Amino acid sequence: MDLLIQNLISPVVLAFVLGLVARWIKSDLEIPSAIYQGMSVYLLFAIGLKGGVSLSESTLAELAAPAALTIVLGVLTPVSAFFLLRGFGRLSRIDAAATAAHYGSVSAVTFIAALEAVRLAGMPSNGYLTALLAVLEVPGIIVGLLLARQSRAGGVKAALHEVITGKSIFLMIGGLVIGALCGAAKVDSVAPFFITPFKGVLCIFLLELGMVAASRMSDIRKAGWRMIVLGCALPLLHGAVATAAAVGVGMASGGAAVFGAMVGSASYIAAPAAVRIALPQASPGIYLTLSLGVTFPFNLCVGIPLFLKLSEILTTLKS
Amino acid sequence: MDLLIQNLISPVVLAFVLGLVARWIKSDLEIPSAIYQGMSVYLLFAIGLKGGVSLSESTLAELAAPAALTIVLGVLTPVSAFFLLRGFGRLSRIDAAATAAHYGSVSAVTFIAALEAVRLAGMPSNGYLTALLAVLEVPGIIVGLLLARQSRAGGVKAALHEVITGKSIFLMIGGLVIGALCGAAKVDSVAPFFITPFKGVLCIFLLELGMVAASRMSDIRKAGWRMIVLGCALPLLHGAVATAAAVGVGMASGGAAVFGAMVGSASYIAAPAAVRIALPQASPGIYLTLSLGVTFPFNLCVGIPLFLKLSEILTTLKS
Amino acid sequence: MDLLIQNLISPVVLAFVLGLVARWIKSDLEIPSAIYQGMSVYLLFAIGLKGGVSLSESTLAELAAPAALTIVLGVLTPVSAFFLLRGFGRLSRIDAAATAAHYGSVSAVTFIAALEAVRLAGMPSNGYLTALLAVLEVPGIIVGLLLARQSRAGGVKAALHEVITGKSIFLMIGGLVIGALCGAAKVDSVAPFFITPFKGVLCIFLLELGMVAASRMSDIRKAGWRMIVLGCALPLLHGAVATAAAVGVGMASGGAAVFGAMVGSASYIAAPAAVRIALPQASPGIYLTLSLGVTFPFNLCVGIPLFLKLSEILTTLKS
Amino acid sequence: MKVPLTLVTIVIEGLLKDQLIQLLRRHGATGFTITRTEGAGSRGVRASDWEGPNLRFECIVSRESADPILEDVARTFFENYSVIGWLTEVSVVRGTKFTSGGG
Amino acid sequence: MKVPLTLVTIVIEGLLKDQLIQLLRRHGATGFTITRTEGAGSRGVRASDWEGPNLRFECIVSRESADPILEDVARTFFENYSVIGWLTEVSVVRGTKFTSGGG
């Protein structure tokens, strides 16, 4: 409980709440779209850069098991999401597949919030996590689209192109490669721009995300209670399994928690773009509302502290 | 005199001058409007955040007298401004009231410039000043609008809504609450974005403000000499009274000077928006020219060093 | 060779390459134009500011010889470029003159990349270099336009106005004056915005520049091999002469290398704007492609390390 | 299949965004497109730059709704604010969207 | 010297930018002008803000090409995306630029 409150009272989470409030009281606050796009470029590139540096400091032996686990979960989570959304959620095949693609992919902001929570809790983490983040972005989307089984002529191919050349993943992988090539010493010269102010930029980004999420939340009622239940259950299920598996393959307690939050999260940047191209018949009103309106705030407030606790317990049990 | 020059030769003031020069020599320099809006969001939120942290470190006892004084001056200054603008300034009731609302409210940039001057002069200040800044924004505008006695159906109510949900005050109060809740330790993680680079962002902001003020200054001649006299006399009057009162209630010498500059300043962000909604018949050519074209540069160059000197003298006399 | 690779593997150069790649694989990555303009304002002002501070720490005696050399080279380089572009390059008088104006002027980004390379190589530099950068911007453009001998009524005058009130030079000189007036102590308060994060902002700027250069490079084939040869030969010629002369007048080994890179570089910010106004008949397809598509990447990858080596050798010979 | 409709274009201070949206909705507009603009006119007075640039609204409506909208805009804003508006005859495919409110 | 032509205006989700450009090129458009816009309509569904705002395309074409373009846009995008388009009669000086593709 204390951990939960400790997690909630942080500039980043409160900025998200401030964004929600802005919409609720109908403030005329607006972040110009050019600024929002600029911040996105900054955040994705910076995440990649940081991941690249830690990648350059990791050995292949260290990486093998976590990377394999990431790919396995990237393939399994959209499948489990799909069947739950079809069965319990009563969605059409198309909508279930589209939404499953989101749960198969990952939310970078959730990842960062988890990293920060782990840092504050003083738990040990793993440097290569950002590399896993980049790995996890792609397979979930592909599997999701395949589950739809039907898509526009060339749709899956177009979507694959969209995913890989799409700016989100392009920037993150670009940053990753640059960080890995340059290493810590050289990235140091750009750290005062990409590393130290990162969390502050994230605050403003979450302010905007809060405003967007508020509009999404007003659609929740339309989605029905089954959707809300799934929006909370899916991250719990995926996150708990992932945390346990991560402890199993020997990740540090903090690292396993971050891994859990990451696998439990749903994409709202890369996946929507790819899905909109490949499955235009699917309803954004469903998949965006679930991923941004339900799962993201749920993870931010409840999921992350739970995975921290879970990982702590499992790590103690294991040793 | 030395203090005056010391105050003028600073990156922030010179950036303002550079903006004036840009317009005078007809340079094609332009800050894109999205950047300007982004910087405003940043500055207002950062001011609030910093204020919130220092609020979290202040005791209620410490705050009571200064807060009461702020509200009293927030009600009195628009009244004195109104009668001087009506009498000496020969403005219509509507225009006098609209302009009075600006002098009742406050300019955040003047406030920050004063803080910086105090820091450079090595004078002791008070942490809770930013909280007072937020308090002082609102009452002056309301009193100003009431003085107009006539306004569109629902005008004052609409203006009140505009003031309170208006993005300027929303962001500052939002930052204040977040800062107060998180406290210094947690705000530290975002300090490299919101605190350390703050004055640099302010430079670019003042570059733009200089360009805007230059267009306003070209309207000064139309306003007539009576307006110019008032644009200098009002900040002197309000600022001197406020400085003296602040020393009286026991604020530190630097804090009292900042308080004086703040009360003496005229709003050009929150007030114009509210006035434009509630008193559309009032002429922006008058109130914007006075507040941004006369009073702002006057305070930046002359007012602030005077209040510093005054506060120094009064503090010595008192002790 | 090692120096060359050492130079290439840096966040700034790799960000440029990433921009090229983005266009080659047809990624939908885009930097909003408002962000690009905002970064330009930031970079030019920051360069000026830094230069101003070091100017305030230089003596006139120290400056005299380098400044005279700068002006001489600013007049000579467009002339040599003009005759080579006419003779070997077979350009029309107008196109040769327009392109010569670019080689007479200077690329601020090349300058900064050279500064960084010198810093990494641990070679001693000279503080006043940024002041020389500002000096070098103007004469080359004027000489280039005069070489065209024909231009629209009032064209040269309009171009002169454009160059001097143009935002690029206005911002850099504005920053220079502010930096010189304020000195190191006062600029310190804005250093966390203008100095420390500088190289990071440059990364994102080069990402965008890479995307622009990619479009230019696709025009290279049209330009023909003679153009490509000149796009590499001109910076080599100008840069080598300038490096030698700089060592001659007693600049530090690192400083002389930076000076060489600066004189060898071709403008793609200030010059194109002035040329487009004064010589609208000249083809941007030629001068932009050469300066941004050939000479800029050539200097970034090959020129700078060569000038470093050359300067090292010459300095050893001299002492 | 092509339907003749009217495009209402209104340039207005950013401050009045919400008020204008409400006005358009009252007249039954099914949607609108907003662009940030900069401009100069006979008055050129604006609250402050922080309120953002002028906005240019475009709204496709039926021929009959166009005049009342512009009249209403004129009545509500012309006296005190920087506002201008004009009508253009356009043709739209599948125009039912704009008259009956259907998707 | 003035030539009567048609202005095709299309408002579309930013995500579809490349697809629409290809469509216009296929119909022989010699150029187009794009503006960032914001809007509201009957659906208002968009992929995500990161894809950028809606885009407003303007394209001057010959009278005969206008209808097929709008028909093609309708066929390709109307069912699943937020798209609207309309035609305006305009006149252009030196209009050869837009019909023969010459500069």
Next chain:
Amino acid sequence: MKVPLTLVTIVIEGLLKDQLIQLLRRHGATGFTITRTEGAGSRGVRASDWEGPNLRFECIVSRESADPILEDVARTFFENYSVIGWLTEVSVVRGTKFTSGGG
């Protein structure tokens, strides 16, 4: 009360902003609205991105002034710059503002 006027639309390189404003003023335009745009055309040459994006000018003028403005734009800019322009017939309420220059 509605007055028939002409809307002149001109898309031009950002570099030429001041020159075009002067040209419009010379022809008696009482105001104009500017939008940042991006575009592609037959030439697509621009000074540099630092000069900002293309600009789209809209200017409401009397029927008689429209042709001379566009002719003048063509004469001044067409040969060497990326510029295009077109005219649309529009109607404006309280149109006196645009012809007599009154507020």
